[in-house]
Amino acid sequence: MTELPRDLNARDEAERHRLLINAVTDYAIYLLDATGAVTTWNSGAALFKGYRAEEIVGRHFSVFYTEEDRAVGLPARALETAVRDGRFESEGWRVRKDGSRFWTHVVIDPVIEDGRVIGFAKVTRDVSARKARDAALYESEQRFQRLVQGVRDYAIYMLDPVGNITNWNSGAEAIKRYKAGEVLGRHFSMFYTPDDRAGGAPERALATAVREGKFEGEAVRVRKDGERFWAHVLIDPIYDDEGKLLGFAKVTRDITEKRRAQEEIERTREALAQAQKMEAIGRLTGGVAHDFNNLLTVIRSSAEFLQRGEQDPRRQRYVDAIASASERAALLTSQLLAFARRQPLQPESFNIVARLEGLRQIIAASAGSSVIVELGFDARDLWIKADPGQFDTAIINMVVNARDAMADGGKISIRASRAPGVPAVRGHAAAPGEFVAVSLADTGTGMSPETLAHIFEPFFTTKPVNRGTGLGLSQVYGFAKQSRGEVAVSSFEGAGSTFTLYLPMAAEEPHACPPRSPLKIQVPPLRILLVEDNLEVGQFAATMLEEMGHAVTRVGDAQNALAALEKPSARFELVFTDVVMPGMSGVELAGQVRERWPDVRVILTSGYSHVLAEEGAHGFPLLKKPYTLDSLMQVLAEATSPATTSADVAG
Incomplete structure (x- = not known):
């Protein structure tokens, strides 16, 4: 093979390099002479700088710099750095032929021959897109940082x-x-x-x-x-x-506030559920008491009639047992009504300190000889307005409950003091106002949280069989609520219990009222219209009134009662009517009688809880079932007494 001349090979190699460099379009690759003038120009340079080769070759490369960079001598420093350090590399703004600016990455290497710089090789790349991405990323990071910090x-x-x-x-x-x-x-x-x-x-x-x-x-x-x-x-x-x-x-x-709000909602929900449960139990017990009272009216009064007559002593023992059992049953229904907050109260102002001191002996007897009882008072002028009899019962019930928690003896401490309101109890919010707090603390066995949740429910008891009815604390609860007060309990197993009764303080001391002179129970024969929907109670009441010498006409509802009163031959002097009846109630019937026949007296009777709670609101005498023969004669005497009005009898 014939070899090519050496100079021809060199020319071919140079041509190949030129073709290679011109083929690169992503980079501007060109040479400068020692002064910085452009001596070569590739297609990449023409593409993104906008100059054709004939337009730029021979001109100084500073033409691509911004006016600001030229003013501070940046082109000259770039060449000086390349000579001094063997390389110059940086990024900055450059200017196209049309004056637009673009961001570039620049590398300048000195071209050295025989130990001296004869020019420079310059490579420039347009990195505007990357610059824009970096700027967008930076701005995004800055916005995120500002967001996080804000x-x-x-x-x-x-x-x-x-x-x-x-x-x-x-x-x-x-x-x-x-x-x-x-x-x-x-x-x-x-x-x-x-x-x-x-x-x-x-x-x-x-x-x-x-x-x-x-x-x-x-x-x-x-x-x-x-x-x-x-x-x-x-x-x-x-x-x-x-x-x-x-x-x-x-x-x-x-989330502290959110947590507190959730806890408050949960406490409110629990308090509402507890209140609804107690209200439902109250309605149930009120209804049960009504039915019991109807039955007890017959049993109790029958026993009284039998006790009045002469009979075999052996039979008398059984009659007395019936009468005693009916009395105890009547007490149970009274406690049920107390829990249901439907008992008829007779509030009056009294000094709690004097009342408790008067109960001292009864409290001691109820507590038993193995229990020490201490009474202490923070003040002496602690007046309240409440039913004193029910107050006494509530205190004794709490004493008995404390005694039963101290089988081996212990100590009961009773304290009375002023209280600036009622604290939050069983999920209910605190109530402001002036109250008297009567606390009873014992050193007994205490109660578990599970027991505390049920202690005021009727018939709930932890005592052995035949040791309690489970109604004592129910009476305390009902009395407190009906007296516009509250009862609180704190107890720990093995550490005793403390019951605190909160009752509204009276505005002022009571004024003594002259006692009412008792009426002689002498009732002349009356023509009585008896209105009773319960057949057994109606028949018995009619028999009892007739035994007392009265003429009785019995009807089963208010409509028949009005029809009987409207008859021309009717000469009734008194209407004795149940309250809760189908259709028109006894109160509505009494109102019509008062309006249409003002000379006819009216006596109401009921064993139903809500009626007893509203005693006096209607202005008629109300006889509570189960009634006794004596209480019936008393109300008849008061209702027919010329000196006594219905309002007086109703209280």
Whole structure:
């Protein structure tokens, strides 16, 4: 093969380099002479600088610089740096032929021959797109940083892989009250309670975040000043593109107020449920008491009739047993009505201190000889307006309850004092006002929380069989509520119990009222219209009234009663009517009788709870079932007495 001349090979090599350089369009690749004038020009340079080769070759390369850069001598310094350091590299703005600016990456290398610089090789790349992306990314990061720093309701910060704090936003400072310089580099467990730290809660949170991809929970955290608060915590792990754990993003929100609101809603819900339950039980017990009272009216009055007559002593014992049992049964229905808050009260003003001192012997007897009773008073002028008899019963019921909790003896301390309102009890909100607090504390066995939740329910008892009816504390509860007061209980197993009765303080001391002279129970024969829907009670009441010498006409409802009164031959002097009847009530019937036949007296009778609670509101005498023969004769005498009006009898 014939070899080409050496100079021809060199020319071919140079041509190949020229073709290669011209083929590159992403880079401006050209030569400068030693003064900086352009000596070559490739297609890439022509593409993004806008000059053709004939337009730029021979001109100084500073033409591509901005006026600001030329003014400060940047082109000359670039060449000087390339000569001094062997290379110049930087980024900056350059100018196209049309005057538009673009961001470039520039490399200038000196061309050296025989130890001297004969020119420069210059490579320029248009990186405007990358610059725009970097600027957009920077702006995005800045916006995100401003966003994070602007959030004050959330503590947002980063942790390194072991849990050390690496940044801190303004929300974290507001919630946890540390400045960034006080927490950066410290472990995030500093915000946990000592118990949580000792139990490894911080480490478990990070481990859960890694294992499950997220940790979320609510717990108590600690501020810089030691104050504790409820926090909702979210921890997310952060990984790089290769899956390496870089750290954690942590978001904490102060939910103390939300938690308190939820707890208040829950307390309100529980209080409402308890009130609804007690109200339902009250309606039930009121209805039961009504039915019992109808039955007891027959039993009790029948026993009284039999006791009045002469009979075999052996039979008399059984009659007395019937009468005694009916008395006890009547007491039970009275306690049921007390719980239902439907008992007829006769409130009057009295001094609690004097009342308790008057009960001292009865309290001591009820407590028993193995129990020490102490009475103490913070003041002497503690006046209230309540039913004194029911107050006495409530005190004795609490004493008996305390006694039964101290089988081996103990101590009962009774205190009375002023109270600036009623505290929150059983989920109810506190009530302001002037109250007298009567507390009874014992050293007995105490009660569990489960027992405390039921102690005021009728028939609930922890005592052995035949040791109690479960109605004593129900009476206390009903009396307190009906007297516009409250009863509170605190108790711990093995540490005794304290019952506190809150009753509204009376505005002033009572004025003595002259006693009413007793009426002689002498009732002339009357023509009585008896209105009673219960067949057994109606038949018995008619028989009893007839035994007393009265002429009785019995009807089963108010409509038939009006029809009987409207008859021309009717000469009734008194209407004796039940209250709760189908259709028109006894109160409505009494109102029509008073309007249409004003000379006819009316007596109401009922054993139903809500009727007894409204005694006196209608202006008619009311006889409570079960009634006795004596109470029936008394109300008849009062109703027919010329000196006594219906309003007087009703109280």
